[in-house]
Amino acid sequence: xxxxxxxxxxxxxxxxxxxxxxxxxxxxxxxxxxxxxxxxxxxxxxxxxxxxxxxxxxxxxxxxxxxxxxxxxxxxxxxxxxxxxxxxxxxxxxxxxxxxxxxxxxxxxxxxxxxxxxxxxxxxxxxxxxxxxxxxxxxxxxxxxxxxxxxxxxxxxxxxxxxxxxxxxxxxxxxxxxxxxxxxxxxxxxxxxxxxxxxxxxxxxxxxxxxxxxxxxxxxxxxxxxxxxxxxxxxxxxxxxxxxxxxxxxxxxxx
Amino acid sequence: xxxxxxxxxxxxxxxxxxxxxxxxxxxxxxxxxxxxxxxxxxxxxxxxxxxxxxxxxxxxxxxxxxxxxxxxxxxxxxxxxxxxxxxxxxxxxxxxxxxxxxxxxxxxxxxxxxxxxxxxxxxxxxxxxxxxxxxxxxxxxxxxxxxxxxxxxxxxxxxxxxxxxxxxxxxxxxxxxxxxxxxxxxxxxxxxxxxxxxxxxxxxxxxxxxxxxxxxxxxxxxxxxxxxxxxxxxxxxxxxxxxxxxxxxxxxxxx
Numbered sequence: 444x445x446x447x448x449x450x451x452x453x454x455x456x457x458x459x460x461x462x463x464x465x466x467x468x469x470x471x472x473x474x475x476x477x478x479x480x481x482x483x484x485x486x487x488x489x490x491x492x493x494x495x496x497x498x499x500x501x502x503x504x505x506x507x508x509x510x511x512x513x514x515x516x517x518x519x520x521x522x523x524x525x526x527x528x529x530x531x532x533x534x535x536x537x538x539x540x541x542x543x544x545x546x547x548x549x550x551x552x553x554x555x556x557x558x559x560x561x562x563x564x565x566x567x568x569x570x571x572x573x574x575x576x577x578x579x580x581x582x583x584x585x586x587x588x589x590x591x592x593x594x595x596x597x598x599x600x601x602x603x604x605x606x607x608x609x610x611x612x613x614x615x616x617x618x619x620x621x622x623x624x625x626x627x628x629x630x631x632x633x634x635x636x637x638x639x640x641x642x643x644x645x646x647x648x649x650x651x652x653x654x655x656x657x658x659x660x661x662x663x664x665x666x667x668x669x670x671x672x673x674x675x676x677x678x679x680x681x682x683x684x685x686x687x688x689x690x691x692x693x694x695x696x697x698x
Numbered sequence: 699x700x701x702x703x704x705x706x707x708x709x710x711x712x713x714x715x716x717x718x719x720x721x722x723x724x725x726x727x728x729x730x731x732x733x734x735x736x737x738x739x740x741x742x743x744x745x746x747x748x749x750x751x752x753x754x755x756x757x758x759x760x761x762x763x764x765x766x767x768x769x770x771x772x773x774x775x776x777x778x779x780x781x782x783x784x785x786x787x788x789x790x791x792x793x794x795x796x797x798x799x800x801x802x803x804x805x806x807x808x809x810x811x812x813x814x815x816x817x818x819x820x821x822x823x824x825x826x827x828x829x830x831x832x833x834x835x836x837x838x839x840x841x842x843x844x845x846x847x848x849x850x851x852x853x854x855x856x857x858x859x860x861x862x863x864x865x866x867x868x869x870x871x872x873x874x875x876x877x878x879x880x881x882x883x884x885x886x887x888x889x890x891x892x893x894x895x896x897x898x899x900x901x902x903x904x905x906x907x908x909x910x911x912x913x914x915x916x917x918x919x920x921x922x923x924x925x926x927x928x929x930x931x932x933x934x935x936x937x938x939x940x941x942x943x944x945x946x947x948x949x950x951x952x953x
Contacts, residue, residue: 446740454729455721459714462739466710472867474709474741482737483772484717485701486729517738517768612727 448519450510452484453526457644461525464669470682481517483510492528493574515541521675528574553664554584568636573600610645624649703774705765707739708781712899716780719924725937736772738765747783748829770796776930783829804923809839823891828855865900879904
């Protein structure tokens, strides 16, 4: 059996967001056309990634490894982890993957996509948790990536984590979180970016799946990972929507 | 470990809708507060349920059993199947469940909920696939349930399955599907119903999570199954929203 595996739960909504994006990018007009998929959502096994990276919190690597093992046991052949911060080399670099399973790297996939679609001259910015920003999770895969100033980076982190208005705690995006994240895109535009990576799975929720904001192109790594998981399992079922296909034909000559 | 298992994939969106409803009914203000959950979405293993029941199609029971076995292997202790038609006794009655796993019955849970919330005097109607309607999936658990006339039942079935405008084939609900299903609720109201069960996982999408339409109360069995899965695993984490709590206090004295 060929099957997709998703390590979700980090956070729970991000896992089902990735599964949902796999389904929406699959050519299917009945249930049975869809690719087999397994999802683990075991947040109790996977401590907070930023806490581990910045504050000596518990290690999330063993839990990630356990979830990948569950998925392999079920028959998953290509696995994605729906968390940007978990891709820090200090975490993901230590995760062992069972034979027969390909673990896709969301950040590497995003880098390839951005360079294909926006070209080498693009000025690429990043919004993310403080863990992802400070541990240079994206820097490894991008020649240059523009980060927000410290104050803005902290505000975006709070928009994700705050107990009162953060996206993780609240069901749905609060007005305050929306305002903070939208302003942060404009802040990066002010620093010269024409493309902004929404490098935390909670951030695309702010823009309701839109691919640009106020003249800045937005990139959703979860969507790119979903497309990569289909490519690695049943590529003939990939139903890229016209907007992405158009961009893949060359951003300079949009159709 | 205590964990929730979801047999999804029937269809794929219904599985993640159930997972999403588990998350939204869980008291949590960080990832780690959520209950561990596993999901299988293997539509290739589970042939169409209505085809089996009405037209001698392939048997979905072995695939359901296999998915439950995967979930049990991962550690799931309470399992739900996010498909109404699969609950037909001709299918679910033959599914063996491994020791240590409790398989919840979405239809029984819905019956208990409706009688608690709307009382014995409620006139309850049902919209569903032709498989669910004709195989009396709900009749076993309700003293009396009002079904739509044949023509309306067929139209609702098409609104779910049609290759051009059906909810399964299209991403999102088409105007035509919305019109057919909304009119069918009014049709049941005309037959005396004050409560309508949206007895196919695609149907609640038409009403965007609203719990009433044009004066008729709507019941979403997926939401009820989500609540039951939390109750069976970590009941102290159940965060019933005020609307449901209010109704559980007695429909006649809404708070």
